Amino acid sequence: MNYRYLLTGSLLCAIFACQPGKQKVTIKDQPASVLDAQAAIAHMRVESPLQVQLVAAEPLVVAPVAMSFDEKGRAWVVEMTSYMPDTAGTGEANMNGKIVILADTNHDGRMDTRRVFLDSLVLPRAVCLVGNGVLVAEPPRLWFVENNQDHPGKRTLVDSAYADGGNVEHQPNGLFRAMDNWIYNAKSAKRYRLQNGRWIISNTHFRGQWGICQDDDGRLVYNNNSANVLGDYFAPGLGAGNPHLQRVRGYDEEIVPDNRVYPLHHTGVNRGYVKDVLDDSGRLTAFTAACGPLVNRSPLLGAAFQNNVFVAEPAGNLIKRNILQPDSIYKVSGHQAYAGKEFLASDDERFRPVNLYNGPEGALYVVDMYRGIIQHKTYLTEYLKNEIRTRALTQPLNCGRIYRVVPAGSSPAIRPLATAPDSLLAALADENGWRRDRAQQLIVDGHITALVPALKQLLTHTQGNAWLHALWTLEGLGALQWTEVAPLLMSSNTYRLKTQALAVIPSIVNAQNRAAIFEAVATAVGNDPHLAVAAALDMPALQAYPKAGVLAAALSLAGTNDPYLSDALLSNAKDKELSWRASYLQMKRDTNAVFYRHLQAAINRAEEAKLAEKNKGLAKQYPRGAQLFNTICQTCHGGDGNGIHALAPPLNGSDWVNGDSRKLMSIVLFGLGGPVRVSGKTFPEITGDMPAIGNNKELSDADIAQLLSYIRQCWKNNAGPITETDIRNIRQRNAGRQKAFTMEELLQLK
Structure with a gap:
């Protein structure tokens, strides 16, 4: 089951037309034109005073889905052919990837x-430059491949x-190297780091679906298919130490709630036939x-566009612009x-922007995959x-x-990044965040300790x-000391x-x-409720100090109703x-308070x-059901x-799962x-909406029966x-039905 309102895709393409002045929508029945790259640009409208320029097109690049620039200004592109x-x-x-x-x-x-650096890959999905090689995500594995003068060298299995x-639409991706020197992913709760020649894997918050980035403070920003902008309020490496918390507030927050598209x-x-998915003119209404x-x-692009969040919507052949503003000190x-x-x-309905980057x-x-079909077969409706048949969208x-968007009339060169130590140090102050990030990465990867005094x-x-990049560059070099951090913490300057x-x-x-840090943290927090949150996220590092529990108790008293x-x-x-x-x-505190309710959860x-252990036994009883749950359902539920915030509701304890089986079968x-x-x-x-899987020819009725039997007996379910x-x-009973059920319809089943 998959509430991925995977319309995910919906990634795809029927095209409708309506007569001017009339509400009726008729389906176009002619094949869709295939445009060359320059003609495709002519079909785009971009905000003035900007223009779209072609950077690469077939046969130079085919089916690109992700990329990463190196310091030479070259693009390492993932082709999911x-x-x-x-x-x-x-x-x-x-x-052939x-x-x-x-x-x-x-x-x-x-x-x-x-x-071609690597070939013969199956559905590769992400690449990240690290040290003398590259991380490559080829499901289910993550490889590190050494770079020997642009030829692949030794491969190391990282994960x-x-x-x-999961299926292709619901597998980890991104491999985003954040300011804190860890590599984060969308659709994943893992992060990675190469440290002292050894790959480290650590748990983190589950984030996003396809694509991930950061702001100037190193906070991560992401989304899912039907959510415009999600993100973190706090540093990405904190607050993920308790797997029993379904979600930690301050992470996976809805930053831009408006999901309308034009x-x-x-x-x-x-699911274009579902009410309100398209408007009266046949246009998509929401992400x-x-x-x-x-x-x-x-x-x-200009000051007005700086620190805006841009989001790709390949189903609507568009790119959204969002403007951020502080909501409070940290929100x-x-x-x-x-x-x-x-x-x-x-x-142009084949314009499929799937990833966005600064260069x-x-x-x-x-990054434009430029093709007709993007919706994966798992959820593809009749x-x-x-x-797709009517519009001849399968080929080519x-x-x-x-493409790149630049000021109109300009043609800026793709500037390499000078790699001399002094040049890298200077680049930490560059106006372009990409250059700051890459300079930090090269100093850390090259272990350029000669720069430590200057940093x-x-x-x-x-x-x-x-200064912020200097802080994390020193952290990456293992050269940061408490004596450099203390003045920042005790500063009366800024949050x-x-x-x-x-x-x-x-x-x-x-x-x-530890003792000095603890006392400084306690002093810095004082009665500041905003710093109290950041300090509480920090507590695992301080718990070995005897007074740490006292501070935690004091913070809990102060923030009983602060989520x-x-x-x-x-x-x-x-x-x-x-x-x-x-x-x-024992303290007779309010059991209706947020703190207690979240603790009980x-x-x-x-x-x-x-x-x-119960689920392991069920997997033996329903092997195909367990397999399908892992590939189709768990990615969202x-x-x-217990569900995933903003993605899908719980199956565990669900009345739809444990109740009338006809309703559950109808939903699926x-x-x-x-x-x-x-x-x-x-x-x-x-x-x-939750998409159906009944049209998937790869799933037999016996398969679906096993899947639902497995779910109805998993966890606390006992149906x-x-x-x-x-x-x-x-x-x-529902022969010929295409339309999804509503809850009202299901409740009327007798």
């Missing part, structure tokens, strides 16, 4: 050479289960394939830049299959484009962004200094300085929840975790069945539209099994 060759996914497992290096040798802003389970033309999506978010950290909110139009939009010159880069499969001096100049100091403390705390402080404290309570509850009750989840076979309500609770943050005959009967 075998993705959905037709509506059945025929040949999707072919070994590649990592290619594109270069601009004549410095005109357009790539002109192509070198055999990087993308274990395509240039009539759009077709996987169904949001992906590839980018915080534009470059001044090239961030935002709004769409325009009403009724987009930053960039095209009426070495500061331009905004657009409606969309028919549109050999296209792909990379420490730079840390004393706390203006702009250079930004203090929170960055708190964020870096886990990297520098040790037995010798951010409550969750920050509870992130330290792994396997201590019961003792914390006993202490709380964590206790409940800890108890549910003990049911894992969570491996524990035909989908569920409208508001989501489970066991009396409404989930307003879930804005999309009876479902048979192949049961599934067949529901199909027959």
